[in-house]
Amino acid sequence: MAKSIHFELSFSEPQAHYVDVEMQIQGFNDQAYIDVKMPVWAPGSYLVREYSKNVERLIARDDNGNIIQCQKISKNTWRISNPKEKLKLCYSVYGFEVSVRTSFIDDSKAFLSPVGTFMYIDGYLQHESTVKVNLYKDWNKVSTGLEKIGDNHTYYAPNFDILFDTPFQIGNQDTWSFDVDGIIHECAMVGLADYDKVQLTEDITKIVREENKIWGSNPNNYYLFVTHNYQNGSGGLEHLNSTILAASRFSYSQTTSYKNYLSLVAHEYFHLWHVKRLRPKELGPFDYESENYTTGLWIIEGFTSYYDNLIIRRCGIFDETEYLQKLAFEFNNVYNRPGYLYQSAAASSFDTWIKQYRPDENSQNVAISYYNKGAMHAVSMDILIIAKTNGVKRLDDVMKAAYEHFYLIENRGFEEDEFQNLSEEVTGVKLDDIFKAAHSTEDIDYNQYFNLVGYELVDRAEDQDHQSLGIKIGSNEGHTVIKNVDRDSAAWISGLNAGDELIAINNHRIEINGKALDYVLSNAKEGESVQILISRDGLIKEIQVKLIASAKKSYSIQRLKNASAEQRLLGDIWLSLNIL
The missing domain is CATH 2.30.42.10 (PDZ domain)
Incomplete structure (x- = not known):
């Protein structure tokens, strides 16, 4: 009999925050035992979260309903000895943590993080599976990036990497779809909020089109934005053809917070190319049982943190002043943490598993964020390329070429030196100083870059005696x-x-x-x-x-008073002032 794996999700106690999972396994009786495992971390969120701690009432039965031996042999592994031709593994998962990376279930909705919901058979990560969702009472919608098969809320995953990268939003979320450049995009709004569908559709369309221009092609024919609206909410997590966002339900009617939400949309959408496909070699195929170390998060997250606000600027949503304030925030965030003298962007990337998501009272003294420091390196690289090529090339050209080379052609992750070499080949610009700085705590003079395009980084607190x-x-x-x-x-x-x-x-x-x-x-x-x-x-x-x-910094980025016409022209190219 052919091997198959099928899941059914039910909700007998959603008010108590449980989802019931039935894993139907067939054709694996050609071996003495099978080990069934649950991932310990979620791709894109680099922390061992021990999802198996939420698993309860696990039991294995044969096709006749008889209990068969199933022994827990590690924190996230259950061994089924002498597996039958057909068997069912039934368990419940508790979900009551509000975040974009963990499951939350109540009587009105269920957000299911797939790595904390579905188990896999050891050695069979590449096996296909199907998932059926049995809706609770008056729930009527399932929002997910998986391919739907049939009419009974059943979905298909060609392998477990895709299943683990595709969350489920289940309930009565407000949904609507729109076409951007031939790709269907769907928004799913969870919870009460004061959003304007027409305005959101218009603004997200701008963002998608700007990002499509950078990359030259879009790998999806469908993309899902799920937004959880809370009294206070923030953050996002990227997936292969979807993203989960968190926002304040009041943010849409307030200009500043609404633009910040759009920046989050731009950040997570950028990841569908940069992280999910263009990535360091260590980030895929994944080891779901332990840390996947890389020094390259300063490139994939830092560059994305540079581009998110820049995309909003290119869309005409941020004016010049607003954008420069956002960019200056990256510098202030790094330089107001004494840890910048002790940790490089690359070291921050490598140590994310023990520091980024586990801050304590001393974190600011020993660590920085690869998001902020990576953005600082990204803007330096963008400006240098623009200046050295007289505006013919910029970081966009590097990103597109890297995506085409490493993902579309070779379908593999990159080494950092490969990324640097390709960047220099595409632009003809030497980038040693920037890549070396990413691996060093020695500071560089960022004004050597800003000045090239007629801007300067100024510490407004420098002369204050406080x-x-x-x-x-x-x-x-x-x-x-x-x-x-x-x-x-x-x-x-x-x-x-x-x-x-x-x-x-x-x-x-x-x-x-x-x-x-x-x-x-x-x-x-x-x-x-x-x-x-x-x-x-x-x-x-x-x-x-x-x-x-006080040693605190208060940086702003402003125009050079004596900038030449050439510097001003290059600055206009950098900030897209000539195309709006």
């Missing part, structure tokens, strides 16, 4: 507490700790609004000492702190 403790405060059960202490700051040197409750400064009571802190610090001089009363582990302690001028 004293700082170097701490971030927050509230804990009504108490004002220190959340973070910056390396080499006044608080760091004097021994203030994260977790300390701040009681008073120079005999002024410290409230959560920070007014007393602001008052004392704004009237103090560098080198002056202040007395801070704290509670640490329930014990009162007074600490003397010698103040140091």
